[in-house]
Amino acid sequence: MHDKTIARIRHGLASGEFSSREICEHLLSRIDQLNPSCNAFISVSSELALQHADDADKRRAAGADSPLLGVPIAHKDIFCTNGVRTSCGSRMLENFVPPYNATVVDKLSQAGVVCLGKTNMDEFAMGSSNENSYFGNVVNPWGSNRVPGGSSGGSAAAVAARMVPGCTGTDTGGSIRQPASFCGITGIKPTYGRVSRYGMIAFASSLDQGGPMAATAEDCALLLQEMAGFDEKDSTSIDRPVDDYCGSLNDALDGLKVGLPKQYFTEGLDNNIAASLQASIAELEKMxxxxxxxxxxxxxxxxxxxxxxxxxxxxSNLSRFDGVRYGYRCDNPADLEDLYKRSRGEGFGREVKRRILIGTYVLSAGYFDAYYLKAQKIRNLISEDFTSAFKEVDMILGPTTPTPAFKIGENSADPVSMYLNDIYTIPANLAGLPGISVPCGLVDDLPVGMQLVGNYFTEARLLNVAHRFQQVTDWHLKSPAK
Amino acid sequence: MAVDEDTVRAMAHLARVQIDPDRVAGYATEMSNVLALAEQMEEVDTSDVEPMAHPTHAVQRLRDDVVLEGNEREQFQEIAPETNDGYYLVPQVIE
Structure with a gap:
């Protein structure tokens, strides 16, 4: 039962093969059994989920239907859920119960999903290994000594272990695609502005973008169809119709032109990953x-x-956490400055504090031009590189990560070596382009991903290519789950 | 640029975040390493390049200046660490 994709669950619910309550109960008991060792979930909302599952079953019995009616999913714990604790992986928000829903949460609820719980993540989405969560690290279901990637590592691990068929994630520098690659699942980061950021706790606002994570490209299309769209409440949301992601999944690949960046296939890339990519390229050529x-x-x-x-x-974003209006407050503050400093010092973990210090430094008087302004100019150069490439090709293919999932603790001592993990995923964020990671092989019994980056608003084409690839390969069906 | 321990303490003060005195030297090294990484950007001349404002060149939307939300103060203050009579409480600021 737990091996079913979202597409299969929709079919089973529509045909009356099983009810939403049945599938949700099954998955909740699986979470009970697997989560203690995997730690993919920070919160499991069993009671609320079963209530929503029953509602979905009643609505279906009464003739109602909506695209994802009764389908179980989980939200990354960065999306605000009205009345359900939203921690963002931080002590700062350990007891934060939002008084409102993120737009993504509202839209998926309107589509009928049942949320089983909230998934673990690096604190405030800062990390590539899930070792920065206040609620403990997540273990990769493919190997008990391996990280699941980050920051959406809980979402990736939950799908890989088949505790839930799909999850929401967010991607600032690779936080959907890198854990998807490490856990052998599919994940897409849409074009910047395609999915509303309202109620998605902000990390780096010019880069953050929400997206779906699931076993297959088809399931990602089903989820993204409901998540995407213009939102008045997000000033960077783009007012443009949403494409039919599901309708174009089976389009032919004849004539598709794909670019292979010469900078991606160099000595920095694991040889076995390069070989998996070559085999994938051969499959796509055949089509x-x-x-x-x-x-x-x-x-x-x-x-x-x-x-x-x-x-x-x-x-800048995290300056809102001041111990005054919500979130963690230190005990017995001596004065207002002590309240700010200790609430933030005790409420934030080491990586978050490190980034606040670096950010404060590069924005401080005298350094702004040399760092932030320079970086924003470099972004335009990187973006122009892609623009030139897209005059020649429809999309770009490369690795998602330089290596398969690394060992827990392997990179935690050196921030720079950890940061270099995102070398292939960061460019799409800087340019605001959509990117998808698709399982394309196993290296030393660990999954690896192929990344496709497309031009702005070409999510449908990326999902189409990924789906066609998954019709002739079975990497996405492999799971460590029993 | 190498960051010294005084700079770490100054940044921590500006950001109003207390850091463990035992960690100051570690932060200085880590910040220096990250800034050394950032300084690779200097190899490219960007004097004729505009800084990016929005990846798809979207501009700020304007809307009519009308009230959209009701008064939700009580709901918001339910999750505050300390309130009284509709106000957020902090330690006394003015003697």
Missing amino acids: GASFVEVDLPNQHLSVPAYYVVAPAECS
Whole structure:
């Protein structure tokens, strides 16, 4: 029962093969059994979920239907859920119960989903390994000594372990695609502005974007169809109709032109991942795609620019957590300054504090031009590289990560080596482009992902190519789950 | 640029975040390493490049200046650490 995709669950619910209560009860008992060792969930809302499942079953019995009526999912604990604790992986919000829903939560609820709980994550989405969560690290279901990636590591692990068929995630520098790759699932980061950021706790506002994570591209299409769309409440939301992601999944790939950036296939990339990508390229060629080398000359400046822009925006965004209006407050503050300093010092973890300090530094008087302004100019160069490439090709193919999932503790001592994990995912965030990670092989019994990056608002085409690839390969069906 | 311990303490004060005195030296090293990474950007001349404002060049939307939300003060203050009579309480600021 737990091996069912969202598409399969929809079919089973519609045909009366099983009820929403049955599938939700099954998955909740699975979460009970697996979560103590995996730690993918911070909160499990069993009672509320079963209540919603019963509602969905009643609505269906009364003839109602909506695209995801009765389908169980989980939300990353960065999305505000009215009345359900939203911690963002932080002590600062350990007891924070939002008085409102994120737009993504509202939209998926309107589509009929049943939320089983909230998934673990690096604190405030800052991390690539899920080792920065106040609620403990998540264990990769593929190996008990491996990280699941981050920051949406709980969502990726929950889907990989088949505790839930789909989850929401967010991606600021790779936080959907990198854990999807490490856990052998599919995840798409849409174009910046495609999915509303309202109620999604802000980390780096010019980069943050929500998206779906699931076993298959088809399931990602089903979820994204409901998540995407214009929202008045997000000033960076784009007012543009949402494409029919599901309707174009089976389009032919004849004539598809794909670029292979010469900067991506170099010595920094694991040889076995490179071989998996070559095999994937051969599969796509068989279906009519052609490949050419493209040049992204400023690619190597992505990580440097990102680690200025992201900390700068983080230091600004996180200044709202002051111990006054909501969130953690220290005991017995001596005065107002002590209240601010200790509430923030005790409420934030080490990586968050590190980024606040770096962000404060690069935004301080005398350094703004050299760092933040420079990084925003570099972003335009990186973006122009993609624009030139998209004159020649429809999309770009490369690895999602330089290596398979690394060991817990392996990179935690050196922030810079941890940051370099996102070398292939960060460029899409800096340019605001959509990117998808698709399982494309196993290396040392660990899954690895292929990344496709498309031009603005080409999510439908990315999902189409990923779906067609999944019709002729079975990497996305492999799971460590029993 | 290498960051020294005084700079770490100054940034922590500006950001109003208390840091463990034992961690100051560690933060100085880590910040220096990240800034060294950032300084790779200097190799490219960007004097003729505009800074990015929005990836798809969207501009700020305007809407009519009308009230959209009701008064939700009580609901918001339910989750505050300390309130009284509709106000948020902090330690005394004015003697």
